[in-house]
Amino acid sequence: MITEETPHTAGATGLSRHIQRLLTRTRAFDARHPWVWDATLTLSWAGAALVDGAGGWQNTARDPSVPGGLVLVLSLALSLPLYWRRRRPMTALAVMACAALVSDASGAFLQAAYLQAIPVFHLALTRQPRALLWAFALILPPLVTGAVRFPQETWDQRVIPALWAYALVALLGFVVRSRRDHTAGLVDRARRLEVERDQEVRLAAAAERTRIAREMHDIIGHNLSVITGLADGGRYAAAKNPERATQALDAIGTTSRQALDDLRRLLGVLRDDEQEAVRDPQPTLADLDTLLTGVRKAGLAVELEVRDEPAPQPLAPGAQLTVYRVIQEALTNTLKHAGHSARATVLLAYAPKELLVEVVDTGTPTTARPHQGQGQGLTGMRERAALYDGLLTCGALSAGGWHVRLRLPLEGSPS
Structure with a gap:
């Protein structure tokens, strides 16, 4: 002073x-x-x-x-x-x-x-x-x-x-x-x-709050959507196939515990005592299979397609987290809005200078979706893409359904 x-x-x-x-x-x-x-x-x-x-x-x-x-x-x-x-x-x-x-x-x-x-x-x-x-x-x-x-x-x-x-x-x-x-x-x-x-401290605090809100939205929103899908499927299966209903309940328990663990780790870094915070690696492209397995258990048929071979130099961990969260948010929106009969396809296409990520679902043309520029999910995806000089677009398909497309420059090849 x-x-x-x-x-x-x-x-x-x-x-x-x-x-x-x-x-x-x-x-x-x-x-x-x-x-x-x-x-x-x-x-x-x-x-x-x-x-x-x-x-x-x-x-x-x-x-x-x-x-x-x-x-x-x-x-x-x-x-x-x-x-x-x-x-x-x-x-x-x-x-x-x-x-x-x-x-x-x-x-x-x-x-x-x-x-x-x-x-x-x-x-x-x-x-x-x-x-x-x-x-x-x-x-x-x-x-x-x-x-x-x-x-x-x-x-x-x-x-x-x-x-x-x-x-x-x-x-x-x-x-x-x-x-x-x-x-x-x-x-x-x-x-x-x-x-x-003081301004830098406030800006840093605001940026940290935004990052935490984005992570909490991705973690909680996705897991709750999966739990909702599992609960709806279990309710329909209970009358005809009690065994399937039991499997759905087990999956709900597993997903809930995973969501609590993720939330506990995220909130742990906010404590004053840094030694008490649990530090686990952030998700990468190697964890996509686990993500898709959880989505399939929730009732959404989803396929993963990888075109061309990944670059010799892999994406930075932050860029991989961006791809993971974009796919996670896109599938979460599909679970929420596309209906039970929808199917989704996740495409990873490697090019010499960029990675194309595309998530397409087969929801009906009348399915209500968030408009571009609205909602925390779309905003969070665009913010993540902008951090790595990427470009994210999304919108409805003429034949029905929804698509999310991310173009992310590979390391050393900015757009």
Whole structure:
């Protein structure tokens, strides 16, 4: 969590940390009550200017006979505008420059004129660099006027050192501004990194929830469809062939236990204690026979046809799981919607660059099926295919029935 003190106190120890913490609190107070610091600074410099105007100004004056009233007014004009140095630095500098012009032209040469450096600093700190050109245009006339009217000092003694001093103040303003911007950039970057991290965590959690929902749909939906088919077949066989009914009940028990085991393994990975989770290999193409056997027990006649030989380099385990789940979902939909007299064919056709998977059933043309784009099953199949750059299509056949077709690029041959 980024706090107000973190950017300034990170890495500091001992006395340095306490000083930085104090500075941070001072800045925070100044941000909430800027007038307090502005008034304090202005009154401090106004007091110093008035003390100098009480008689000390004559030690540096070129004309000690300047009226005291004028010196008092000039001292206030060179100090009171500091109250607006942060909000309107150019205006404050303009007022002070006019007072400095009168001071140097009269020969008073008040030292309060050097307070013009404070607005110059704030111009460098908060304004565009071109504002300093106008600032030096305001500062230069008083210096030139004093050098011309009272040439006791040469130009390089009166004008050049003062200009260098103001230039160094402006440079200091640029340095402070650069450091402040750098610190603000680091704080902003840290906050954005925190936001991005939180977003990544939420996206990862959403993706994991989607994956778990897809697995649970495939596991539970398929097994429940098989159990439903077995229960319907057992009910019809009970009156004529009790032995077949008993076999159906045994198959229901086996399928139910398998579904519970699969669900228990899936939920086990969600526990906090990872050691308690049971980890079994995910289904592959080698498990298709077991899948088809369970579907046949549920009453659906299904055949498997494999064309051409599998590629020397087998599909990645994730791709095999995708093929398995697509076939499983397609047969589950056939069990749900195609009717008891339907038949299904599963085709695996290997090509040099892709694997074609096709599941076709012989349901009647009037059989209600989910529309494309609807239902968790179709969405899950498309998501699985997209993970491996595959293309999945499905729809009704003109002669009746339904087909699901998956084209999956082989490893190293993306579509």
